[in-house]
Amino acid sequence: MPTPLHQRLRATHQRLDDAALKAERNPVSIALMLATKTQTSGTIRAAVLAHRDLVAAGEVTPRALHIGENRVQELSAKAPDLQDLHVTAHLIGPLQSNKINHTLRALALHKDGSIDTVDTTELATRLDARWDGKSPLPVMIQVNTSGETTKSGTAPANAFALAQHIDQLPNLALRGFMTIARRSTDPDTARNCFTTLARVREKVHTAGNGEGLILSMGMSNDLESAVACGADIVRIGTSVFGERQTLA
Numbered sequence: 001m002p003t004p005l006h007q008r009l010r011a012t013h014q015r016l017d018d019a020a021l022k023a024e025r026n027p028v029s030i031a032l033m034l035a036t037k038t039q040t041s042g043t044i045r046a047a048v049l050a051h052r053d054l055v056a057a058g059e060v061t062p063r064a065l066h067i068g069e070n071r072v073q074e075l076s077a078k079a080p081d082l083q084d085l086h087v088t089a090h091l092i093g094p095l096q097s098n099k100i101n102h103t104l105r106a107l108a109l110h111k112d113g114s115i116d117t118v119d120t121t122e123l124a125t126r127l128d129a130r131w132d133g134k135s136p137l138p139v140m141i142q143v144n145t146s147g148e149t150t151k152s153g154t155a156p157a158n159a160f161a162l163a164q165h166i167d168q169l170p171n172l173a174l175r176g177f178m179t180i181a182r183r184s185t186d187p188d189t190a191r192n193c194f195t196t197l198a199r200v201r202e203k204v205h206t207a208g209n210g211e212g213l214i215l216s217m218g219m220s221n222d223l224e225s226a227v228a229c230g231a232d233i234v235r236i237g238t239s240v241f242g243e244r245q246t247l248a
């Protein structure tokens with residue numbers, strides 16, 4: 001039986017497909033990360049299974065599905081309930097040094113768990129020292145492309161040096177860059193942020209400090225602009241789960 005969750009998921013996939021076709025990109029190459037803050041393990045499980053059902057039925061594009069948590073506490077609490085789903089999980093909120101061990105333990109329960117909010121050389125160095133997994137820990141650099149002081153992330157001008165630093169660390173594997181655009185009713189505002197992130201990647205690729213690096217950008221209100229600017233993975237909460245009941 002299609003539930004409201006199935007319907008919202010289907011509509012979200014459709015938006016991604018439409019945006020991809022408009023940008024002349026392959027729809028299946030754009031992955032979907034569910035932004036799961038404030039959602040219960042039960043709701044997250046239902047969303048992952050609904051996605052798999054829809055893919056199996058041929059009703060949506062078979063794009064990769066990931067999950068992203070903002071708060072270490074929520075990540076830790078939900079990981080044991082969700083580990084049997086073998087879904088790739090990301091930390092997409094700020095990470096304080098005193099929470100590193102907690103975070104790494106929770107991420108280890110998921111498939112290819114990654115930390116997408118590395119924004120200082122100190123944090124990268126600490127993660128490198130603490131990680132003892134079999135393969136290097138996947139990380140992304142968060143870039144503050146909007147210049148808002150309330151947002152985390154390294155300045156675009158510092159991102160290149162941070163990528164070089166991570167490149168030297170044996171226990172970290174740089175996967176790409178993530179950003180949160182400035183919220184605005186004018187699509188050009190978000191576009192400027194996304195273009196800035198794409199330029200950061202370009203510079204790192206050109207210098208040979210990593211290859212196949214991905215861009216994590218775009219949320220429910222600006223995913224079309226993000227896809228137009230080259231997003232490889234979009235992070236979606238509201239458009240899949242409905243309005244959040246509580247603030248994260």
Ligand SMILES: *Cc1c(COP(=O)(O)O)cnc(C)c1O
Nearest residue numbers: 035092219220235236237238239
């Ligand atoms: C909440 C959140 C999202 C998703 O936001 P929606 O507008 O609900 O789609 C994406 N990225 C981050 C970092 C978030 O905190």
